[in-house]
Amino acid sequence: MQILEERIIPGMASLFLGRSSGPDNEASAVEFLETKAPGSTGAVDWWISVQKGCPVGCRFCDGGSLPWGNLRAEDILAQIRCLASRRSSEGPAPPAFVNLRLSRVGEPSLNPDTLKVLRLLAREFPGPDVIPCLSTAAPKSPVTRDFFEELLAIKNLLYPNGRFDLQFSAHSLDERRRQELIPIKKWSLDEISEYGSRFVGPSDRKVALAFALPEGASIDPRRLSALFDPERFRILITPVYAAEAAKALGIARPWHRVPAPIRACAAGLRRRGFDVEIRADEARLAQAAASCGRLWSQALRRRAATALKNIELERQSYVTARTISSKALTWAKEIKGFERQRAKLDVSQSALLVMDMQELFLDSGSEAYMPSSRAILRNAARLRQAFAKSGRPVYFSFHAHDDPAKDGGLMSSWWRMLCRAGSPESRIAPALDPDLCRTFRKCRYSPFSHPGLEDALRLEKIRQLVVAGVATHLCVDSAVRDAFDLGFQPFVVGDATASQTEELHLAALRTLSHGFAGILWTDAVMNILGGKFHAQDPTRTL
Numbered sequence: 001m002q003i004l005e006e007r008i009i010p011g012m013a014s015l016f017l018g019r020s021s022g023p024d025n026e027a028s029a030v031e032f033l034e035t036k037a038p039g040s041t042g043a044v045d046w047w048i049s050v051q052k053g054c055p056v057g058c059r060f061c062d063g064g065s066l067p068w069g070n071l072r073a074e075d076i077l078a079q080i081r082c083l084a085s086r087r088s089s090e091g092p093a094p095p096a097f098v099n100l101r102l103s104r105v106g107e108p109s110l111n112p113d114t115l116k117v118l119r120l121l122a123r124e125f126p127g128p129d130v131i132p133c134l135s136t137a138a139p140k141s142p143v144t145r146d147f148f149e150e151l152l153a154i155k156n157l158l159y160p161n162g163r164f165d166l167q168f169s170a171h172s173l174d175e176r177r178r179q180e181l182i183p184i185k186k187w188s189l190d191e192i193s194e195y196g197s198r199f200v201g202p203s204d205r206k207v208a209l210a211f212a213l214p215e216g217a218s219i220d221p222r223r224l225s226a227l228f229d230p231e232r233f234r235i236l237i238t239p240v241y242a243a244e245a246a247k248a249l250g251i252a253r254p255w256h257r258v259p260a261p262i263r264a265c266a267a268g269l270r271r272r273g274f275d276v277e278i279r280a281d282e283a284r285l286a287q288a289a290a291s292c293g294r295l296w297s298q299a300l301r302r303r304a305a306t307a308l309k310n311i312e313l314e315r316q317s318y319v320t321a322r323t324i325s326s327k328a329l330t331w332a333k334e335i336k337g338f339e340r341q342r343a344k345l346d347v348s349q350s351a352l353l354v355m356d357m358q359e360l361f362l363d364s365g366s367e368a369y370m371p372s373s374r375a376i377l378r379n380a381a382r383l384r385q386a387f388a389k390s391g392r393p394v395y396f397s398f399h400a401h402d403d404p405a406k407d408g409g410l411m412s413s414w415w416r417m418l419c420r421a422g423s424p425e426s427r428i429a430p431a432l433d434p435d436l437c438r439t440f441r442k443c444r445y446s447p448f449s450h451p452g453l454e455d456a457l458r459l460e461k462i463r464q465l466v467v468a469g470v471a472t473h474l475c476v477d478s479a480v481r482d483a484f485d486l487g488f489q490p491f492v493v494g495d496a497t498a499s500q501t502e503e504l505h506l507a508a509l510r511t512l513s514h515g516f517a518g519i520l521w522t523d524a525v526m527n528i529l530g531g532k533f534h535a536q537d538p539t540r541t542l
């Protein structure tokens with residue numbers, strides 16, 4: 001499970017947006033989280049998604065607005081294993097008790113793999129300290145009828161003696177109102193009552209009936225007890241959380257303290273023999289957008305905003321693949337007065353380092369998209385081929401973190417978003433054919449933060465390092481300065497490097513040419529590698 005985003009609310013919750021590795025999961029993400037279980041010490045709730053989005057489309061839930069699709073059993077298990085592994089020896093202490101709620105995003109009865117997961121879980125977490133909990137809107141179809149019958153059999157066989165928790169979305173005793181809130185064909189309250197009565201055996205937990213209630217609402221105790229047996233059903237009351245969908249419809253009614261009418265309602269139900277649990281909204285969780293589907297729907301909105309921003313960035317880009325040659329002529333003139341030395345490139349002692357030409361900067365859907373990186377892609381590829389053809393070493397660096405909180409250093413507080421190892425954004429552009437070359441992953445600006453690079457250069461007896469890639473004023477600059485200090489004469493290829501802006505690119509070229517590096521141009525380097533002439537004047541072919 002690759003973590004795309006995480007939000008930690010200390011002492012309360014950890015929210016994750018992840019992407020599992022399946023080929024069809026490229027475009028989708030899955031959200032899951034751990035929260036402190038209400039009213040108990042050492043117990044946690046693990047909220048696990050069973051679908052990518054939810055076709056039920058409850059009016060108060062953002063899960064319904066997400067692109068729909070079933071998750072495979074392995075994608076569901078990956079979320080559970082991810083939360084379990086974070087509680088390994090290096091993380092927080094293992095919880096005393098886990099309520100494993102297969103009900104984050106998605107309707108479990110619509111995904112047959114939910115049952116597969118329940119069977120596998122009994123083997124993977126056999127102890128009494130992990131309780132699977134399944135929450136359902138009870139969609140009505142022959143398929144879901146089979147699902148619920150099999151669920152009953154699995155509960156009896158694998159989770160006896162109160163080791164299974166089942167919850168139905170009720171929300172109202174008025175079927176018309178229920179239909180407005182849960183707009184699908186579903187079991188009536190009578191059908192839920194019939195099934196629940198069969199589901200709960202003498203040693204089982206009571207089935208929960210969930211009611212999301214605005215602060216002034218109530219549940220008629222007499223009507224409830226006419227429908228449901230308090231020996232087999234218990235009541236769970238929550239607010240109508242402030243999901244985007246609920247806010248848009250004006251039905252969001254979060255309450256952070258239990259309102260007096262809800263307390264009175266609960267007292268009435270208790271008098272009828274029902275166990276009643278009330279869960280107020282946690283303000284800090286609400287702020288962190290912890291309600292179902294919000295993390296993912298926020299990510300989708302961000303993706304749309306990023307796409308729009310990137311179109312604008314492309315429009316304003318200071319250089320394109322079409323203008324790079326003419327721009328190079330201008331830049332060559334503009335840095336001339338700053339060059340202290342005209343170092344000479346000696347191919348026989350040189351290697352090429354292509355820096356950070358990864359999807360993080362090249363992909364127009366990435367939050368860190370830099371259109372200028374596309375403008376230099378062809379020149380970087382030409383250099384890579386020419387060096388390899390000349391038998392000279394080619395190295396690649398790319399930037400990616402295992403866990404920015406642990407390996408990000410100051411970068412994690414400086415940059416809003418850091419690339420994760422294994423993510424699509426960490427992939428070096430295939431056009432550069434990096435597979436046959438040595439690559440160095442780094443978590444800092446300079447590739448020399450990876451000790452393997454210096455070792456490789458020394459082993460190959462490299463004395464000169466030609467640098468291409470991005471970004472000129474950040475990682476390229478850091479690499480050049482480190483190379484210089486380590487005794488490798490750096491060269492920067494001005495039209496095979498790029499920055500976010502022309503100002504930054506030129507400023508870096510000027511500074512580097514003044515103190516550290518020779519500035520070359522792709523055509524010139526190609527000619528040198530082709531043996532046409534020695535680089536007395538690297539800008540000559542321009």
Ligand code: SF4
Pocket residue numbers: 054055056057058061062063064104105106107136137292
């Ligand atoms: S509340 Fe549950 S069933 Fe309803 S849309 Fe959200 S995820 Fe689906």
